[in-house]
Amino acid sequence: MAEKKPAAPKAENKPQGGQVIALTAEKCVAEGCKSKPEKAQFCKEHFAWFKEGLLTLEGKKAKDFDKKYHAWLRRKAA
Numbered sequence: 001m002a003e004k005k006p007a008a009p010k011a012e013n014k015p016q017g018g019q020v021i022a023l024t025a026e027k028c029v030a031e032g033c034k035s036k037p038e039k040a041q042f043c044k045e046h047f048a049w050f051k052e053g054l055l056t057l058e059g060k061k062a063k064d065f066d067k068k069y070h071a072w073l074r075r076k077a078a
Protein backbone atom coordinates (compact mmCIF):
# COMPACT_ATOMS: atom_id res chain seq x y z
CA MET A 1 0.00 0.00 0.00
CA ALA A 2 1.36 3.32 -1.04
CA GLU A 3 -0.40 6.15 0.58
CA LYS A 4 0.18 9.65 -0.55
CA LYS A 5 -0.44 12.34 1.91
CA PRO A 6 -1.35 15.73 0.58
CA ALA A 7 1.40 18.21 1.13
CA ALA A 8 -0.90 21.15 1.39
CA PRO A 9 -2.30 21.81 4.82
CA LYS A 10 -6.01 21.63 5.25
CA ALA A 11 -7.62 24.99 5.50
CA GLU A 12 -10.80 24.07 7.21
CA ASN A 13 -12.66 26.38 9.42
CA LYS A 14 -13.66 24.68 12.57
CA PRO A 15 -17.18 25.49 13.56
CA GLN A 16 -17.64 27.41 16.73
CA GLY A 17 -19.60 25.97 19.57
CA GLY A 18 -17.65 22.77 19.88
CA GLN A 19 -15.16 22.20 22.60
CA VAL A 20 -13.78 25.55 23.47
CA ILE A 21 -10.96 25.67 25.91
CA ALA A 22 -11.44 28.82 27.85
CA LEU A 23 -8.89 30.32 30.16
CA THR A 24 -11.53 30.95 32.73
CA ALA A 25 -13.41 27.74 33.22
CA GLU A 26 -16.75 27.69 34.92
CA LYS A 27 -15.87 24.72 36.98
CA CYS A 28 -12.80 22.96 38.20
CA VAL A 29 -11.24 20.91 35.41
CA ALA A 30 -10.42 17.98 37.65
CA GLU A 31 -12.30 14.87 36.67
CA GLY A 32 -15.70 14.65 38.29
CA CYS A 33 -15.30 17.90 40.18
CA LYS A 34 -18.07 20.45 40.03
CA SER A 35 -16.61 23.03 42.34
CA LYS A 36 -16.00 26.53 41.20
CA PRO A 37 -12.43 27.22 40.23
CA GLU A 38 -10.54 29.51 42.53
CA LYS A 39 -7.03 29.36 41.17
CA ALA A 40 -6.13 28.76 37.55
CA GLN A 41 -8.91 26.43 36.49
CA PHE A 42 -8.90 24.40 39.66
CA CYS A 43 -10.88 24.59 42.84
CA LYS A 44 -8.92 25.15 46.00
CA GLU A 45 -8.36 21.50 46.73
CA HIS A 46 -7.49 20.45 43.23
CA PHE A 47 -5.15 23.36 42.81
CA ALA A 48 -3.24 21.94 45.74
CA TRP A 49 -3.26 18.60 43.94
CA PHE A 50 -1.99 20.26 40.82
CA LYS A 51 0.80 21.93 42.75
CA GLU A 52 1.79 18.56 44.16
CA GLY A 53 1.88 17.11 40.69
CA LEU A 54 -1.15 14.92 41.31
CA LEU A 55 -3.06 16.45 38.46
CA THR A 56 -2.02 17.65 35.07
CA LEU A 57 -2.98 21.04 33.78
CA GLU A 58 -5.92 19.37 32.06
CA GLY A 59 -7.20 18.00 35.33
CA LYS A 60 -6.14 14.44 34.65
CA LYS A 61 -4.51 12.27 37.21
CA ALA A 62 -0.77 11.95 37.01
CA LYS A 63 0.71 8.61 36.03
CA ASP A 64 1.97 7.93 39.52
CA PHE A 65 -1.06 9.49 41.13
CA ASP A 66 -1.50 6.82 43.80
CA LYS A 67 2.05 7.10 45.00
CA LYS A 68 2.03 10.87 45.07
CA TYR A 69 -1.41 11.00 46.62
CA HIS A 70 -0.45 8.81 49.53
CA ALA A 71 2.76 10.70 50.09
CA TRP A 72 0.78 13.90 50.05
CA LEU A 73 -1.79 12.56 52.53
CA ARG A 74 1.02 11.53 54.83
CA ARG A 75 2.56 14.97 54.68
CA LYS A 76 -0.80 16.65 55.21
CA ALA A 77 -1.49 14.55 58.28
CA ALA A 78 1.91 15.27 59.75
Ligand SMILES: [Zn+2]
Nearest residue numbers: 028033043046
Ligand atom coordinates in the same frame (compact mmCIF):
# COMPACT_ATOMS: atom_id res chain seq x y z
ZN1 LIG B 1 -11.91 20.53 41.93
